[in-house]
Amino acid sequence: MKEVALFIPCFVDQLLPEIGMDMARVLQRAGCAVNFFEEQTCCGQPAFNSGYWQDARPLAERFVRVFSRAEAVVCPSGSCTAMVRRFYPDLLAGTPAAEEAKRLAERVFEFSEFLVNVAGVTDIGASFPHRVTYHDACHTLRELGIREEPRRLLRGVRGLTLVEMANAEECCGFGGTFSTKFPMISAAMGETKAAGAERAGAEYVTSTDPSCLLQLDGILRRRKSQVRTIHLASILARTEADGTNSGNQE
């Protein structure tokens, strides 16, 4: 049995806990033993992306320490995964934690890539009879190179129809603090994305990044759109026994 440690991003912990719970359920169903290290807080990405590398560094070092005992680390956010895998080497270059960080980077996985590429699962027995479109979260796609894994998982879901947006790979406009530093730009980008989901005729837009879904949910509800958001983990957690309705952000 594979032991995995949950990497629950700080904002998921506080704002979207069900995504974390759903991910844990799915991982268990995939045959993993799931741990949650309560010492974890934030990976440091908000400070890093805002240029406060001095403030991000101690958090990165802390993260590396907390997870050093984990065999595999799984995260429901491509962006937070990318922070550890792709940006820690920059951030921690020349510090004593650099080596340990490099080793950790190889054991940190985004949720869908872990299921497909490590656990070897594409059908988890989920059921979600809806038209769903997949939003390629920027860091999942372009920093981690994950494009097919989430789609393969979605195709394995009973009753689910996967429809593609013409602008599936376009940014939703969230961008962390960008969303509140430049709210007008961020929201306009979100509108463009939301319109793409509507045009695709989807009932749900799903993704591997809760932050994108936070943005899209906020935009879609303001537009009074019929389209709702749901995290990939929450789709995969649904079984036929759960009935048909529900999305995490209703």
Added chain:
Amino acid sequence: MNAAAEAFLREAAATAANGELHQIVRKGVEHYDAAVERGRARFLDWEAARQRCRKIKREAIDRLDLYLEEFERRVNERGGHVFWAETAEDACRYVTDLAARAGVRTVVKSKSMVSEEIRLNAALETRGIKVWETDLGEFIVQLREEPPFHIVTPAMHLTRRQIAALFREKLGGVQTEDPQELTAVARRELRRAFFSAEMGVTGANFLVADSGAIAITTNEGNARLCSSLPRIHVAIAGIEKVIPRAEDLALLWPVLATAGTGQAITCYNTLVTGPRTASEPDGPEEFHVVLLDNGRSRLLADPEQREVLHCIRCGACLNACPVFRTIGGHAYGTIYSGPIGSVLTPHLRGLAEFQHLSFASSLCGACAVVCPVKIDLPRHLLQNRRNAIAAGLRPAQERTGFRLWRWAMENDRRFTMFGWAARFGWKMARRAGLAGTALDPARRWTKAREMPEIPRHSFRALWRKTHGAG
């Protein structure tokens, strides 16, 4: 906040709400995307092509002094002149003095971002010299008295209707809205200028060290006319434009065309090595190359960001950028816009005044994927941000905010407590009816978006309930 940052926020917010402009830009980009897809399909291995182009540029940039000297030596051997300009003013002074000495009254110019960078037109005009932009897009924006919207497609933001109205107003007697006929109007107007101008000014896409040649790429042929008909030809180029060998163009030309417009190769790829020779029937009598530094050698000294000098100004990163597509080129308030503009401008014109551009990005990374010389643009945005903070250029309250945030995050109990307090505070604010009002603590979010339902329990609380304490 400085004036440039304030203007940016204002302009960006205005264009972010301009749906009509988004439509025009999006249509242009869709057209471009389809062409690029076809263009890339002509390559057996586009990735290998990008890699090789990067290598060529790297080779030149890493030994810039040698290649520039070689280039200069060969230009001199052929009777051309090379002038090294440290600043925009130096470059402008050289060109305006030259024009004055030669009694130039009219200058024809082909598209050159470097000439925009040094504001050459204004410098020439204050000396009473008439300047004609001859690239159709540049001609249009010159008539509108505005800067180019995009480094490759300057009039991307205009419809044919707007252009027709402009021609009617400025050139008189134009009744058509047909692009073909509008182009013919501009052609007639500019032909007169070409045949009367005493000086032609062009940029250069590449400076070829081993041949002492400048390479200019255009579709319209205007750069050829600028460098053929007037008595004096001046080419202005950044020092980073040098490449080692003429053979390198066999790859750089198709790659530039593919990334720039999706064409297999641009219509005219011209090499100029000097003034006309004794046996040639035409061509300028004088050939000058102005090599512009203007901050580039300083950027060269930054090992993290040196690769920004590899840029071949293809404009692909602008088209790929969702921020550019949302706010347009003018909102940036800079000559170079889009991702490359946000990365480069702080180096050319000062971090203090232009750091805000590096923050105006969601770091989506679409630019890095398309860049034909593989410049890691999002990394450089991050580095600019870090440098801005290190230089103390951000507001004190942001600084304090992050310090506090870090203190809270360095301990999971503090994190849990602050997280609980924030959720509780938000719920209270909502209960008090503050949501959506000016007092809303999340105003910057809620102005255009809904807040999520705030959950009662955090993940860690739920986990404890179901799995017991860690």
Added chain:
Amino acid sequence: MAQVENPARERILARIRAATRSVPSSRTAPDARPIFAPVSGPLERFRAECAANATECIVVETASERGRALADLLGGIPEGEIFAQDSPKVRRALALSGTRQIRWSSEGAPSENSQAGVTLAEALVAQTGSVVVSTACGGRGASLVPPVHIVLADTSQLAPDLPAAMETIRRNGTLMACSSVCVITGPSRTADIEKILVLGAHGPRRLVVLISRESD
């Protein structure tokens, strides 16, 4: 021209040297991955590319047939000056065009209202359907100022791809002898208005390549 003082030169070079002194050598193993598929059947490829980039390409057997094709072509071009590269080959070809008024490149530059430019080429590029001309081909304006540019070439001039064409130029010392060389691909064009393609922006509206299979 008087030499302009340029003290900035040394300062710029000094800054560049200081900035690049510690750059590690970037020498990497040569990358042999092919970037384009090799061109087979250069003439067929050239014609296909011409069709795609709006070049009119006419292939004939002999040089004299080429001359007749030229005469036909010029018959459809309005009255007025024809500007031509002064070379024996072009003179031979134009001899078949009867009484057209011709201005030879040896007499100077093309006039503003010349109706066509007739030149030879340094090379043709199959991969892109391009014509390479130099200032030896009647100067800079011959392929640029008139509304029609007519190129006389033969199949022996076909380079399969751009690297081969650049190699030809290097071998012939073209860049040493001529003050300008241009790789021309199709007639002048613009898409600056709503991305709609318009031919004949500033340069020729028509580019015609007459190729004979036999060289002369």
